[in-house]
Amino acid sequence: MFQKCLLLLIPGLLSQRGLVQTVTVTIPENVVVGKAGTSVTLPCTYSTTVNSQFNLEWKFAAGTTPAATGQQIYYYTSGNSYKPGTQAYRLSVVQNPPTSGVASIQINNLAWSDNGTYVCAVNNPPDFSGIGSGIIQLSVLVPPTSPTCQSKGNTLMGQEGSLTCSSTGNPTPIYSWSLVGSKTPLLPGMMENQVTGSLILTNMSQAMSGTYLCTASNELGQATCQVTIAVSSVSEAGTIAGAVVGVILALILVAAIVFYLLFYRKKRKSVPAADHPGNDIREDAVSPMVPEEQRRSVNSYNSHGSRGRNQNRVV
Numbered sequence: 001m002f003q004k005c006l007l008l009l010i011p012g013l014l015s016q017r018g019l020v021q022t023v024t025v026t027i028p029e030n031v032v033v034g035k036a037g038t039s040v041t042l043p044c045t046y047s048t049t050v051n052s053q054f055n056l057e058w059k060f061a062a063g064t065t066p067a068a069t070g071q072q073i074y075y076y077t078s079g080n081s082y083k084p085g086t087q088a089y090r091l092s093v094v095q096n097p098p099t100s101g102v103a104s105i106q107i108n109n110l111a112w113s114d115n116g117t118y119v120c121a122v123n124n125p126p127d128f129s130g131i132g133s134g135i136i137q138l139s140v141l142v143p144p145t146s147p148t149c150q151s152k153g154n155t156l157m158g159q160e161g162s163l164t165c166s167s168t169g170n171p172t173p174i175y176s177w178s179l180v181g182s183k184t185p186l187l188p189g190m191m192e193n194q195v196t197g198s199l200i201l202t203n204m205s206q207a208m209s210g211t212y213l214c215t216a217s218n219e220l221g222q223a224t225c226q227v228t229i230a231v232s233s234v235s236e237a238g239t240i241a242g243a244v245v246g247v248i249l250a251l252i253l254v255a256a257i258v259f260y261l262l263f264y265r266k267k268r269k270s271v272p273a274a275d276h277p278g279n280d281i282r283e284d285a286v287s288p289m290v291p292e293e294q295r296r297s298v299n300s301y302n303s304h305g306s307r308g309r310n311q312n313r314v315v
Contacts, residue, residue, distance in 0.1 A: 023048045023127050025103075025120060027134035034110045035220065036142045041094060044103040044120035044134060052078070053125045056103050060085060062116040067135055070119055074105060087114065112142045115170070143221030144169035147197070149214050150227065157233045159204055165197035165214035167223060173216040180211040180226070204231050 024047045034040035048054075055077035059070035073085030076098055083091055087107060094104040103120055121133040147167035155161055167173045175197035178185040186192060187207060191200040197216070201208055211228045 022130035023122055023124050023132045024130045025122050025132055025134045027120065027136055029136065031137045031139065033139045033141065036110050036112065036140055038110055039106060039108045040110060040138065041104055041106045042118050042120070042136050042138065044105075044136070045101055046103055046122040047101060048122065048124045048127055048130075050099045051124060053123075054099065055123050056098050057121045057123070058103075058105055059119040059121070060087070060116055061119075062113065065116065067117045067119055070117065107138075110140050112140055112168075112170070114138060115140050140170060141220055142168075142170045144173040144216040144218055144223045146223045147173075147175075147214055147216045147225045149212070149225040151229050155204065155229050155231050157204055157206070157231055161201045161204055161229070163199040163201070163212055163214070163227055163229075165199075165216065165225065167197070167216035169216070169218050169220070171218045173218045173222075176215050176217075178213050178215075179208075180213050182210070206231055 026045045026047075028043045028045070032040055032042055042058075055075065057072060057076075058074040059067075060073045061067050061070035071085060073083065073087055074091060074093070075082040075084070076093070079097065081093070081096070085091070090108045092106050092108075094106055095102040103122060107114060116138060118136045118138060119133055120136070123132060144167040147165050150164045151161065152164060153159070153161035163177065165175050165177070167175075174194045175192075176185075176194060177190075177192050177199040179187065186199075189202045189204075189208070191202070193199075197214065199212065199214075209229060209231045211226055213224055213226050215222055215224050217223075
């Protein structure tokens with residue numbers, strides 16, 4: 001029993017003599033909420049006797065990332081401050097230097113990317129006992145971004161189609177649909193999901209044709225988008241499809257005719273002309289009315305004359 005009491009008294013005696021100090025970090029608010037574009041303070045206090053080896057560190061884990069994987073955004077040691085994170089220009093310590101028990105930081109111009117977990121850690125060797133760190137969850141409130149509207153499925157009468165709407169924000173936006181120009185926001189056969197942002201159109205009719213407006217909203221504001229659909233009957237769809245096919249076939253036919261004409265013209269140009277066309281009349285031709293004996297003498301004369309001319313050319 002005496003030994004147990006002695007073990008409990010030794011740390012207290014050493015602490016009173018300045019040999020061991022307890023480091024205690026306190027987080028007054030574990031959850032801090034701020035609006036985008038404003039400033040917030042992440043509170044952190046500590047108790048210890050600051051010495052030359054004292055250092056303060058803040059880490060940040062974005063979104064739902066575990067705190068253990070956080071990245072360093074602020075570090076103080078030996079009279080110097082370092083801010084290696086992307087929030088450097090928007091981050092500052094409430095007390096500078098942070099050596100009087102206040103380790104709180106302030107973040108200006110809050111953005112959606114600031115959502116996440118922040119860890120405040122105080123280290124003061126050789127004082128290692130006590131609670132040296134604390135965790136704060138920061139939630140940044142952001143109005144809905146401009147949503148995206150889309151139409152899915154077919155738009156034939158009697159069939160089923162759907163419209164989708166998606167946006168981001170904090171708190172998570174809720175969605176509402178309305179048919180522009182209609183006396184009632186939604187017609188019979190329309191089913192709206194305010195959580196997912198979908199609008200199901202069952203047993204579609206001509207009355208469902210038109211422009212639909214989606215509104216995404218939360219506590220900080222709202223944003224809208226539109227999508228237009230035209231419901232058609234099966235016969236109309238067939239007519240449209242037939243017209244499209246007809247146009248395509250006509251284009252193919254025109255292309256074939258043009259190709260044939262170009263190819264045929266090119267082929268005709270490539271055929272060489274005859275040396276002695278049938279309609280041409282030779283200078284030495286003998287009339288068929290000339291008697292046979294006279295024709296022979298003429299041919300003989302022409303033959304001798306041709307030889308003489310050829311010899312003159314050779315000479």
